Amino acid sequence: xSKQLVCNDKVLDLSRVQVMGILNVTPDSFSDGxxxxxxxxGVALDQLLRKAEAMVSAGASILDVGGExxxxxxxxxxxxxxxxxxxxxxxxxxxxxxxxxxxxxxxAAVICAGAESGAGFINDVRGxxxxxxxxxxxxxxxxxCLMHMQGDPSTMQDCPEYVSVVDEVQQYLIQRVKCCxxxxxxxxxxxxxxxxxxxxxxxxxxxxxxxxxTLDVYGLPLLIGTSRKSMIGNVLDRPVDERLHGSxxxxxxxxxxxxxxxxxxxxxxxxxxxxxxxxxxxxxxG
Numbered sequence: 175x176s177k178q179l180v181c182n183d184k185v186l187d188l189s190r191v192q193v194m195g196i197l198n199v200t201p202d203s204f205s206d207g208x209x210x211x212x213x214x215x216g217v218a219l220d221q222l223l224r225k226a227e228a229m230v231s232a233g234a235s236i237l238d239v240g241g242e243x244x245x246x247x248x249x250x251x252x253x254x255x256x257x258x259x260x261x262x263x264x265x266x267x268x269x270x271x272x273x274x275x276x277x278x279x280x281x282a283a284v285i286c287a288g289a290e291s292g293a294g295f296i297n298d299v300r301g302x303x304x305x306x307x308x309x310x311x312x313x314x315x316x317x318x319c320l321m322h323m324q325g326d327p328s329t330m331q332d333c334p335e336y337v338s339v340v341d342e343v344q345q346y347l348i349q350r351v352k353c354c355x356x357x358x359x360x361x362x363x364x365x366x367x368x369x370x371x372x373x374x375x376x377x378x379x380x381x382x383x384x385x386x387x388t389l390d391v392y393g394l395p396l397l398i399g400t401s402r403k404s405m406i407g408n409v410l411d412r413p414v415d416e417r418l419h420g421s422x423x424x425x426x427x428x429x430x431x432x433x434x435x436x437x438x439x440x441x442x443x444x445x446x447x448x449x450x451x452x453x454x455x456x457x458x459x460g
Contacts, residue, residue, distance in 0.1 A: 181274040181294030194236035194437040195229035232442035240278030268292030282306035289314035301350040308357045317363040324373025339378040371403040379405040386431035399437035400424040
């Protein structure tokens with residue numbers, strides 16, 4: 175596994191865990207949808223900048239911008255609507271902050287436009303499976319994160335089933351990586367994500383987290399996104415805005431089990447957990 179991820183004009187050092195801050199420029203994302211979006215006016219850039227500044231000051235090295243909600247039951251949006259949300263946000267963040275700007279998208283046109291606007295990372299919940307997405311990603315030369323999802327956001331939680339969730343997630347990701355390699359994307363530019371909460375029951379999510387260290391796809395680095403998700407709410411019986419402690423527990427477990435990037439809403443608290451967990455791991459290796 176490469177310890178460096180070249181993201182446009184930035185390099186991420188994966189010998190240390192990197193924290194990715196979530197910036198949803200949507201009206202309907204499950205946790206913070208609408209806070210950075212104004213109906214009729216699009217992205218609320220002033221609020222976006224304030225939130226991004228707090229994340230960067232707290233230690234986020236990546237800002238992940240998403241313009242399409244992929245919560246369970248989410249309705250699709252048009253390509254132009256996603257472009258109108260995401261591109262101004264990328265341009266603004268790239269201009270103001272010295273961190274990697276990631277685009278959370280599955281759309282080939284958004285991938286190309288985002289790269290031209292300065293994005294340094296492609297984070298796709300559909301594993302670059304949409305028409306033209308792999309070719310677009312290969313053209314940009316940017317690193318990609320391939321996520322596993324069973325089904326699509328509108329139906330993925332209706333009745334997810336697996337014989338062995340860890341094995342099936344691993345096999346899916348192996349196939350998507352092979353497709354990327356065939357398209358010319360370099361192996362050292364690929365990150366994988368098991369997709370917590372995407373077409374998975376609570377039991378599936380807990381099994382994935384418990385066996386995360388066994389999820390080996392060509393030794394590629396792992397990105398983990400458990401922040402505020404329903405798996406935490408189901409275990410603790412907490413609403414979305416009261417899931418911080420449960421989220422931090424999953425971060426600590428993920429880092430102990432090999433995650434190199436954690437995607438979160440609560441950056442400041444996560445940084446403390448990540449650095450403390452790393453200190454324990456370093457002592458163990460020493």
